[in-house]
Amino acid sequence: MSATLALLLRRDLALLLSGRRGGPVLPILFFLAVAMLFPFAIGPDPRLLARVGGGVIWVAALLAAILPLDRLVEPDLELGVFDQLALRGVSEEAVLAVRVLAHWLSFAPWLMLATLPASALLGIDAATLRVVEWGLLAGTPGLAALGVMVAAITCGLRGGAALGGLLVIPLAVPLLIFGAGAVAQAGIDGGGSGLALAAAVSLVLLAVAPFAGAAAIRAGR
Template identity: 60%
Template sequence: MLIALIRRDLRRSVASGGVWWPVAFFLLVATLFPFAVGPDPRLLARVGGGVVWAAALLAALLPVERLVAPDVEAGVIDQLLIRDVPLPMVAAAKLVAHWLGFAPPLVLATVVAAALLDLPGATLGRVELGLLIGTPGLAALGLTTAALVAGLRGAGAVAGLVMLPLAVPLLIFGAGMVDAGPGAAKLLAAVSLVLVAGAPFVAAAAIRAGMD
């Protein structure tokens, strides 16, 4: 059942363009940033890692409105509950599908962004490793936020207000991996693991509360 739910949500994400819009937004930010700060290679190399992480955070926020609300409105969640499918399992499937939908394409797009920001190869490697560690946490935050704002008017704006402050630790430790190395990587992994472990249960509680 879990695999079926993941495949369903992933197919829906691909069909609705949820895979490509975050990547396009991510690359757009990476393209515009050098125009804003100038073409100085040393400056771009110094701040490029943080720019990549900030762009990844904003890109992860784009599909949040489509993660939970459509299934609640269409009665899909009700049907799954009637079939005795646990809500935490449904939330876990959405978490995995959300990560598969935006993280791997984002990691690949980072190679292009690194060229635009003139990042050295060693810096690119640390940024890529940080994204692999931290994007599950971003996906967990996205799912939790989607469950909290499902059914609210203006959910997109509210989602940004909820998710962005909570993502600050991921942003700090992810960008810090460029300079701090293993210490920041351990902190990033710890924060990401806590978010991934707790998100299915928090999201399930939020979905149930919204349906009552």
């Protein structure tokens, strides 16, 4: 079982990273494009940009996380991969848990890397950047779990991708509040409480997502 899961993780990672299932390049470019739009929209005032910058990066990360939704579960369901794995004793829960991990690994490191140029565009100082990066580290596992869960729930539906985006946004609000809130609090307590709460939300989503997604896939069979 665990050997099969390791094999599955390697396969998922290869597919998600290679661009055969979208790949991280487009979402990351989209993230940078959104971060770049804000200075154009609200003007080049450095003080204002530095003040809203942390929140802008969080909004951009959330929007970028919506892009790969339709490639996360649907292709494997159409191919019958879930059925074949079930016949080999690998439950849908296990497949989705592996998928969350693979999705996070193929997405979060690049996002955190792209945050460096994005924060330069927004004029964010080093101390704030540190809190933003810690926040992304705490929050992106939750975003990955949420993405896989919503992808499993909406797969097979017509217009599932658009519906998936609509479902992710409200469910990601707690992550956004605590993650961006940590940036706002950085001057007071170093953002520690916000980071802890963002990590807590991530843990809840990680615990729920494989089971909710698997139930949705089985109900849809």
